[in-house]
Every structure is written in C-alpha cells, then in structure tokens.
Amino acid sequence: MIMDGRDSMTDDTPTPPLARRPVARWRDIALMAVLVVLVVAGLAGLAAATGWEQTVAQLSRLGLVQIAVLLLLSCVNYGLRGLRWHLFARRLGLPVTPLQSLRHFWGGFAMVVTPGRVGEVIRLRWIGRETGWRIERTAPMVVADRASDMVAMGLLLGLAVALSSTSIAMALPVAGLALAGAYLVTRPRLLRGLAEGFYGLTGLLPRLVVRVRLAARSLGRFSNPWVLLAATGLGMCGWLAEGVAFHLLMGWMGFETGLWKATLIFVFSTLAGGLTGAPGGLGGAEGAMVALLLVEGVPMETAIAATAVIRVTTLWFAIIVGFIAFPIAERKSREGQT
Numbered sequence: 001m002i003m004d005g006r007d008s009m010t011d012d013t014p015t016p017p018l019a020r021r022p023v024a025r026w027r028d029i030a031l032m033a034v035l036v037v038l039v040v041a042g043l044a045g046l047a048a049a050t051g052w053e054q055t056v057a058q059l060s061r062l063g064l065v066q067i068a069v070l071l072l073l074s075c076v077n078y079g080l081r082g083l084r085w086h087l088f089a090r091r092l093g094l095p096v097t098p099l100q101s102l103r104h105f106w107g108g109f110a111m112v113v114t115p116g117r118v119g120e121v122i123r124l125r126w127i128g129r130e131t132g133w134r135i136e137r138t139a140p141m142v143v144a145d146r147a148s149d150m151v152a153m154g155l156l157l158g159l160a161v162a163l164s165s166t167s168i169a170m171a172l173p174v175a176g177l178a179l180a181g182a183y184l185v186t187r188p189r190l191l192r193g194l195a196e197g198f199y200g201l202t203g204l205l206p207r208l209v210v211r212v213r214l215a216a217r218s219l220g221r222f223s224n225p226w227v228l229l230a231a232t233g234l235g236m237c238g239w240l241a242e243g244v245a246f247h248l249l250m251g252w253m254g255f256e257t258g259l260w261k262a263t264l265i266f267v268f269s270t271l272a273g274g275l276t277g278a279p280g281g282l283g284g285a286e287g288a289m290v291a292l293l294l295v296e297g298v299p300m301e302t303a304i305a306a307t308a309v310i311r312v313t314t315l316w317f318a319i320i321v322g323f324i325a326f327p328i329a330e331r332k333s334r335e336g337q338t
Contacts, residue, residue, distance in 0.1 A: 013026055033041070038159060048099070049273055058252055059335030061253055061254065062249075062252060062253075062309065064141060064250050066248075066249075067313070069245070069248065070245045070248070070249060070309070070310075070313040071242045071313055071317055073242065073244055073245040073248075074241070074242065074245065074313055074314055074317050074318070076237075076238065076241040077237075077239060077241045077242050077314075078105075078321065079102075079238075079239040080104060080107075080108060080234045080237050080238035081105070081145075081149075081234065082083075082101060082102040082105040082314045083098070083101075083102075083234055084145070084148060084230075084231050084234040084235060084238075085101050085102075085104070085105040085141070085145060086098050086101035086102070086105075087230055087231060088141045088144050088231070089101050089141065089146060091221050091222060091224070091227055092137070092138065092141065092221055094127065094131055094133060094138070096127070096131065096132055097132070100130065100332075101327060102279070103126075103325055103329045103332065104126050104127060104329055105123065106321050106324075106325040106327040106329075107122070107123070107126070107322060107326045107328070107329035107330070108120040108122055108123045108319050108322065108324060109322025109325070110122075110319060110323045110325070110326040111316040111317055111322070112315070112318060112319055112322065113282070114321065115126045120142065121135075121139075121142055123141075124138050124141070124142065125333070126138060126329050126330070126332075126333040129333040129334065130247045130332070130333050138314075140222065142180070144231070147219065148231045148232065149156065149235055149237050149239075150264070151232050151235065152232055152235025152236045152238070152239055153172050153235075153270065153271055154235075154241070155232065155235050155236060156239055156240060156263065156267050157264060157267045157271070159260070160243070160260045160261070160263045160264035160267065161264060163260040164258055164261040164263075164264055166330035176259035199299065211309055212298065226278070237261060238266060242260065242266055242267075242314055243260075243262055243263025243264075243266050244259065244262075244263075245310065245313065245314075246262045246263070246265065246266040246306075247262035247263070247308050247338060248261055249306055249309060249310055250298075250302075252304060253302050254302070255298050255299070255302050257296065257298075262297065265292045265293065265296070266310065267286040267307065268288065268290070268292065269285045269286075269292065270285055271287040272285060273285025273286075273288065274283050285315075286307050286311060289303075289306075289307045289310070289311075290303045290304060290307050293306065293307070307317045
C-alpha cells in the first residue's frame, strides 16, 4: 500500500533534474536530422518528378509581404496559446506574470522536435527555478496544454467538415479520436486509478505513483467549466489563424480554396503528423497535406510548394522563436533561483 503521508511532502523537496544524458540528447538530434533529410528528399523528389520549373514558379508567386503575413498569423497562434499557458499557470496558483508565461511557453518551442515533444517539459524546470514549485505540482499544465490543443483542433476539424464541401470523410473519426483522447488524459480520477492499479498489480515504482497521484490532484483544477471554455476558445482561435494563413497561401499560389477547407486540410495534417510520434510530426504532416491537396484537385507542383511554405512558416518558424526565447528563459530562470 502507498503511504498517503508522501502526498504531503514539503515544498522544499529538491526538484528532480530534467537534464537528459548526452547520449540520449545526441540520439534525438540524429533522429531529427534523419527525419528532416528524408522529408526534404521526399518533397524534392516529388518536385523533380513534376518538374522543378513549375514548383519554383509557384514559390516565386510569394513576396516578402506575403511571407510576413504568414509569419504574423503564426505569431497570433503562438500568442494566444501562450496566454492559455498563463491561464493554466494562474489556475494552479503559480505566482508568474504573463510575460514570464510567454517566455516559458515560447522557449519550449526549441524542444518541439524532440520525440513526442517530451523536451517541452523544460518549461517546468524554468517554473521550478523561478517559483520553487516542484515538478509534480506543475506537470498537469503540460497535460492540460496538450489536451486543450486536442480539444481545440478536434472541434475545429469538426466545424470545418460541417462548413466545407469536402470528400475527406476520415476527418470526422480523427476529430472524434482527438476529443476522446483529450477527455481520457484529463480525468483526474482515471489518472489516479490507473496509477494505483499499476502499483496494486506490480508493486513497482511507488515514488512515481505518488507523484502521479499528486499530479492528478492538481489536474482537477482545470476542470472548471469557465477555464475549459476560455482555454478551448484561445486554442481554437490560435489554430484558426493558421488555417487562415493556409487559405491565403493557396490563393496566392493561384488555387482558391474555401477558408474552412483550407483549415480542415491544415488541422487534419497536423493531427496526422502528431499521431506518428515523429518529432514535430515530420514526414506524417507533410505527406498527409500533399495527399489531401491532391485529393482536392490541387496540381502536384502547387501542393508541394504550399506544403513546404506552410511548414516553414509554422513548425520551423516556431523552432526559430524557441531558439530566440530559450536562452532568455534559461538566464532569467537562473537569476530567479534562490
């Protein structure tokens, strides 16, 4: 039996380090590099098969103003989701300012390309340094953030199916899976029950099980209807901004798609890439996007060019933002240590 006394550990318990072994870190970097090479090679192969001239011609349609608009819409997404992160922090009772939350959230983008995006928990280390809160108390923020994204994207996908004339029948099941997954991982009782059931069957990892129980207790703070409504609204508006960007991009490349169809293709591809478990959805998202555009009658050269541009202005731009914010967040968190 797990002693409940452990649940009341004092707040001065040392925060466990999040630093990863150098071997594991280099393995992740190597994996990311291989995936990037494969994705680039795949897109380049398709472009070569179609004809480089046509693909380059599509890319030449874009000027600095168009690229700036795409990046601005991505910033809208990052900003709204950063505010959602602050909402979760304040709901937990963390003594952080909106600027701190945005710094933590954006800095975590530097770790997006780690497998399963587990590197994003670096945000919790920064919070721990600046506030003294232990990881098991703040870990529910990561779960809530991921779940909120799944809910927002699932609802947006369903809305896009309803408002667009599309033949992408598989979109609704994917939306349903996203919503179901978000529901399951945000049920405190379920999370606690799974942890205790695991310990009851195996008797293993008692300290980890205690931490999961503590995390489940904090997770209940996010079940307030108003918090859920605000978080979902911020997430939907953020991801819709990316849908608008993709819609504008397709128009600039000479192929008009409706706003909701463009949103459907972008959100579905992003979810599909995430389901592969690859860093940043590399490979899966690009393949799904090109395939869906072809289904909708978009020429191959346009599909390849549009996919390359939108991934650069979303995923890779986020990573650039992360690399800019990361050293700032690291320095500020060290200054905040007592």
